[in-house]
Amino acid sequence: MSKDANTSGKKWVFIGFGSITKATLGLLVSARTIELSSAVVIAPQIEQHQPFVDLGVSFIDVALTPENLGCVLCDVVRQGDFIVNLSVNVSSADLIRFAHAHGALYLDTCIEPWVGTYNEPSLSTSQRSNYALRDQLLSLKSELGPGPTAVVTHGANPGLVSHFVKSALLQLAAKLDVSVPDGQEGVAWGELAMALNVKVIHIAERDTQRSSRIKTDDEFVNTWSVDGFVSEAGQPAELGWGSHEKTWPPFAHHHLFGSNSAIYLERPGASVSVKTWTPNGGPCIGLLITHNEAISLPDFLTVKVGETLLYRPTVYYAYHPCDDALLSVHEYVGRGWRLQNTKRIMNDEIAPGGVDALGVLLMGHALNAYWYGSILSIDEARQIAPFNTATSLQVATGVYSGIIWAIENPDRGIVEPEQMDHQRVLEIALPFLGSLQGIQTNWTPLDTINALFHKPEGELCPWQFEHFTAV
Amino acid sequence: MSKDANTSGKKWVFIGFGSITKATLGLLVSARTIELSSAVVIAPQIEQHQPFVDLGVSFIDVALTPENLGCVLCDVVRQGDFIVNLSVNVSSADLIRFAHAHGALYLDTCIEPWVGTYNEPSLSTSQRSNYALRDQLLSLKSELGPGPTAVVTHGANPGLVSHFVKSALLQLAAKLDVSVPDGQEGVAWGELAMALNVKVIHIAERDTQRSSRIKTDDEFVNTWSVDGFVSEAGQPAELGWGSHEKTWPPFAHHHLFGSNSAIYLERPGASVSVKTWTPNGGPCIGLLITHNEAISLPDFLTVKVGETLLYRPTVYYAYHPCDDALLSVHEYVGRGWRLQNTKRIMNDEIAPGGVDALGVLLMGHALNAYWYGSILSIDEARQIAPFNTATSLQVATGVYSGIIWAIENPDRGIVEPEQMDHQRVLEIALPFLGSLQGIQTNWTPLDTINALFHKPEGELCPWQFEHFTAV
Numbered sequence: 001m002s003k004d005a006n007t008s009g010k011k012w013v014f015i016g017f018g019s020i021t022k023a024t025l026g027l028l029v030s031a032r033t034i035e036l037s038s039a040v041v042i043a044p045q046i047e048q049h050q051p052f053v054d055l056g057v058s059f060i061d062v063a064l065t066p067e068n069l070g071c072v073l074c075d076v077v078r079q080g081d082f083i084v085n086l087s088v089n090v091s092s093a094d095l096i097r098f099a100h101a102h103g104a105l106y107l108d109t110c111i112e113p114w115v116g117t118y119n120e121p122s123l124s125t126s127q128r129s130n131y132a133l134r135d136q137l138l139s140l141k142s143e144l145g146p147g148p149t150a151v152v153t154h155g156a157n158p159g160l161v162s163h164f165v166k167s168a169l170l171q172l173a174a175k176l177d178v179s180v181p182d183g184q185e186g187v188a189w190g191e192l193a194m195a196l197n198v199k200v201i202h203i204a205e206r207d208t209q210r211s212s213r214i215k216t217d218d219e220f221v222n223t224w225s226v227d228g229f230v231s232e233a234g235q236p237a238e239l240g241w242g243s244h245e246k247t248w249p250p251f252a253h254h255h256l257f258g259s260n261s262a263i264y265l266e267r268p269g270a271s272v273s274v275k276t277w278t279p280n281g282g283p284c285i286g287l288l289i290t291h292n293e294a295i296s297l298p299d300f301l302t303v304k305v306g307e308t309l310l311y312r313p314t315v316y317y318a319y320h321p322c323d324d325a326l327l328s329v330h331e332y333v334g335r336g337w338r339l340q341n342t343k344r345i346m347n348d349e350i351a352p353g354g355v356d357a358l359g360v361l362l363m364g365h366a367l368n369a370y371w372y373g374s375i376l377s378i379d380e381a382r383q384i385a386p387f388n389t390a391t392s393l394q395v396a397t398g399v400y401s402g403i404i405w406a407i408e409n410p411d412r413g414i415v416e417p418e419q420m421d422h423q424r425v426l427e428i429a430l431p432f433l434g435s436l437q438g439i440q441t442n443w444t445p446l447d448t449i450n451a452l453f454h455k456p457e458g459e460l461c462p463w464q465f466e467h468f469t470a471v
Numbered sequence: 472m473s474k475d476a477n478t479s480g481k482k483w484v485f486i487g488f489g490s491i492t493k494a495t496l497g498l499l500v501s502a503r504t505i506e507l508s509s510a511v512v513i514a515p516q517i518e519q520h521q522p523f524v525d526l527g528v529s530f531i532d533v534a535l536t537p538e539n540l541g542c543v544l545c546d547v548v549r550q551g552d553f554i555v556n557l558s559v560n561v562s563s564a565d566l567i568r569f570a571h572a573h574g575a576l577y578l579d580t581c582i583e584p585w586v587g588t589y590n591e592p593s594l595s596t597s598q599r600s601n602y603a604l605r606d607q608l609l610s611l612k613s614e615l616g617p618g619p620t621a622v623v624t625h626g627a628n629p630g631l632v633s634h635f636v637k638s639a640l641l642q643l644a645a646k647l648d649v650s651v652p653d654g655q656e657g658v659a660w661g662e663l664a665m666a667l668n669v670k671v672i673h674i675a676e677r678d679t680q681r682s683s684r685i686k687t688d689d690e691f692v693n694t695w696s697v698d699g700f701v702s703e704a705g706q707p708a709e710l711g712w713g714s715h716e717k718t719w720p721p722f723a724h725h726h727l728f729g730s731n732s733a734i735y736l737e738r739p740g741a742s743v744s745v746k747t748w749t750p751n752g753g754p755c756i757g758l759l760i761t762h763n764e765a766i767s768l769p770d771f772l773t774v775k776v777g778e779t780l781l782y783r784p785t786v787y788y789a790y791h792p793c794d795d796a797l798l799s800v801h802e803y804v805g806r807g808w809r810l811q812n813t814k815r816i817m818n819d820e821i822a823p824g825g826v827d828a829l830g831v832l833l834m835g836h837a838l839n840a841y842w843y844g845s846i847l848s849i850d851e852a853r854q855i856a857p858f859n860t861a862t863s864l865q866v867a868t869g870v871y872s873g874i875i876w877a878i879e880n881p882d883r884g885i886v887e888p889e890q891m892d893h894q895r896v897l898e899i900a901l902p903f904l905g906s907l908q909g910i911q912t913n914w915t916p917l918d919t920i921n922a923l924f925h926k927p928e929g930e931l932c933p934w935q936f937e938h939f940t941a942v
Contacts, residue, residue, distance in 0.1 A: 119923065121922065121923060125923070125924065128923070208688060210685045210686075211685075212685065214681045214682075214683065214822055215681075215794065217679060217751075217752055218752075234921075234923070236924075266924055267924055267942065268921055268923070268924055268942065271921075271942035275805070280688075281688055281689075281802075282806070283805055283806055283807055284802070284805035284806070285801060285804060285805040320805075323686065323798050326797075326798060326801060327794050327797065327798065330756060330797060331752075331755070333756060333921075333942060334746070334754055334755035334756040334791075334919070335753070335754055335755070335919065336754060336918055336919030336920070336921075337919075337921050351685055447807055448805070448806065448807030448808075449807070450705075450739055450742075450804075450807075450808050451592065452590065452592060452596070452599070452705070452739070453596065453707075453737055453738055453739055471738065471739065471742035471804060
C-alpha cells in the first residue's frame, strides 16, 4: 500500500454480508492495512458473523431500501469514509449519489439496481440488461461531474480483468514487436488492440474447485454468492460486438440507446453456451453470463474516425463455474428458473487441488490466442486469507486493490476499471492472486467443433461468433 | 419363469463384457434360472472377470469382426443356444443372420453396427441414425422371414419402456373410462392412444445416483457403459414426429426412406436439451438422446386410413443421466467430442439414496400427464443382485425378461418390443424393478419456461415440441 493512502480514522461501511464481504474482511485481516474495528457492515439477515464481531467489526441489521437509505447512512457515513457495496439489490446509483453528496469514497463489484429490476416483467430485455444499467451510470457520471472517487464494477470480473487486458496487450506488443501507440492519457489502447489484430476477447474462467460433500437434490452449491450468480445468470446474455463479425447471431438485438458497442441476446445467459479455453484443462464450454466488462471493454477499445467504426473486438464472459454450480444451474433451469430451497456456499468442504483460473483470452492475433490471468488454487487461497475460496479471494482482491487505488486517487468521480492505472492496481493485487501467467495456445473454436454435424466450407475465419456457439 | 422355458443343456453366449453383461450375469445369479456354467462370454479386453470365472462362466478373448464372426461363433454356438449381444461395435444384423442360419435365439439392447459407423464422415446424418439402422433391420426381417426368435432392442430402454407404454395406455383407459378398441392381435394400441388423445410420449428418465468419489478432470463417470452412452450421445437426436405438431423444429429433417414416422435433427443428441418431468424431483432438463423406441413406438402407434395419417404421438427419450455423467458429457463436448482419458463406471462408490426413475410420460390427455415406470434405488438394487447399479439392473432386467420371453416364444423371427406380450414380459421383470408406479402430474413445459424471455401469446397448445426445447 502506498504511503499516500491514509486510512487512519476512516470508517469502512460494507453494504451486504454475503460471501464477498466475508472474503474481503478476511483479506483485510491478512493485508493488515485497515483496522477491522473501523469496519461497519449494513445488511439484512446477518448470520455467521461472530468471527467478525471478534475481529472488531460492527453490524447494523437492516435492509437498505430507496426509502431508508439516506436515513440509515446519514447516521454512519462521514466525509472521507468508504462505502463498499457488496450487496445484491441495493442500488449502486443511489449509493453513489449519497457518497457524492457526503464526500465519501465508493466501490462496488456490479452496478446493482434495487430489488426486482432483474425480474420485472414490465421491463424490456434491453432495459433489464447491464448495458442499460451502465448507461444510467454514465449519465449519472455526467450529471455529478468531478467529486469523490466512486469505483464501479471492480471485483475480479468485472474489475481486475480489464487490467489483465491492458497487461496482455502490452505483452503481445512486446512479443510481436508491435510498437505501442500513444493516446491522450498514455497508451492508445484501442489502437494497440487494432494494431495487434485482436478480434475476440473472452473473460475465460474455469473453476475446478469441487466439494467433498455431495450436492443433494434441491440444493444450489457455489464457490461464491448463490444470489449473485443466479441474478446475473438470469439476465440476458450480452457481448461486445466486434467489427470483424459477419453473421448476426440468433436472438440478437441492438439496444436503441447508448454507444452501441454491445448487443444482447433474447436469452438468459445461463442458457447460452460458448466454447472457450483456459489453462486448467484446455478447451471447455462456458456460459455466456452478462457482465459489465463485456460492455465497458469493447466500448473502451473501440476505434472510430468520426462516426465510422474502424475497430472493435468482440468481448464477453465465458464462465465455466465449478462442477457443483454447473449442476446447480442445470437443476435451477430445469425447475423453471425457481431457486432451490437450499443454498450452500462451499468453504471448508472444498477438496484440495481445485483451481480457479480467471483470465482474459485474446484471440485472432499473430500468436493465435493468448490467455493472461490468475491461476489460484484453493490450497493457496487458504494460506493467503481466511474466510475465502479461490474464487472469492480473486473477487476480494479486486475489491481490495480498487479500495486502495481509490484512496490513493480520491477525487476522480465515477470511474470504471478501464479508467484506472492497471499497473498500480495489479501491483496491489499481485500478492493475493496465486500465479499471474500469460500462456499462448493454438486452440480455435473450430478445433472443438463436432465435424460430423458441422461441415463449414471454404476459407474460414475461426474467430466468428457463430463458431464459438456451435457444438 | 414359465414351465415351458426349458433352459437345460443350452449355452448362453454373451457378446461383449461391459457393465450390462456383468449386470445381467449378476441378475442371473439372483434369478437362479440359468446355470452360469452354461455361459460363455466373447469379448476383447476381458478385465475384472475373476468373480465370474468363479461362478463358472467361460471366456473367449477375441474381438468379433465381419471377417471372423462366422468362424468364432461356429465353434461355440449350437442349435437352440442363445446369443445375447451386449456389445458395442458388433453388428446386430450379422449376428442375427448367423443365429437364424444356425437355429440359435438372439437378443440385443440396441441395433449395433460394426465399429466406425457412428463416426463415419462419408455417411450422411440420416445414414448414421437409429432410423436407418432400424430400417435395415426391418429389411432383414422381411428377407429372413420366420425362424428362431431374435429380440432386438430389449434392454430397459429401448425395451421395457414399450411395455410400460402399453400398460400406461390401459391404465389411462381405465381411469378415463375409455373403451379399449380391438385390433388384429388384441388391443388396437394406436387407436387407443388416439382415443385417449395422447399427444406426446417421453421416455422420461432421471438418475440421481451420485458418487462419493469426486469426479476428477479428464474422467468420464457413469452408472452404466461409458462407451454405450458416448455412442448414442454422439448420434443425431431423433424423435417420432406427432400428428399434432404445428412448428417444424430448427435443424430438423425427414428421412428419404422408410415409414417416415420419425425425424432427426442435424445435431448430436448430447447437445439437445428438452424439458421433462419425473417423479424423483419433478421438472428437469433431459438430453434428447436417440433410441430405437423413439422410432419403433411412434411407428407402432401410427393410425392411418389408406395413406392418410390420422394420428401419431411425438415420442422421444429425455434423459437426465446421473450428475457425474452430466458433468462428464459437458466436459466431453467441451473437449471437442474427444473422450476423456479415464473412464469409470460407478459401483461400490455410489452413495446411498440415489434413485433411477425410468418411465414413460404420456401427455396431452384428459389427466394432463401420466408417468409410469420403475423407481429403483441403489440400495434396492444392491439387495436384488450383485454387480449392479440401479441403472444397470433396469437394463439387465430388460435383457433377462426378453431372454425368458424368447425361450417361451422361440419361433417368432425378428421381433421388436412392441410385438411382444407386455403383460408376460412385465410379469417376469417385476421382481427386479423396485416399485412400478403410475403418477399423474399437472406439469406442462409452459410451467417451466422463463417467462421473462418467452412471452407466447394467444391460446396455446402446451404440447408442441417447441415448448419442450425453449428455456
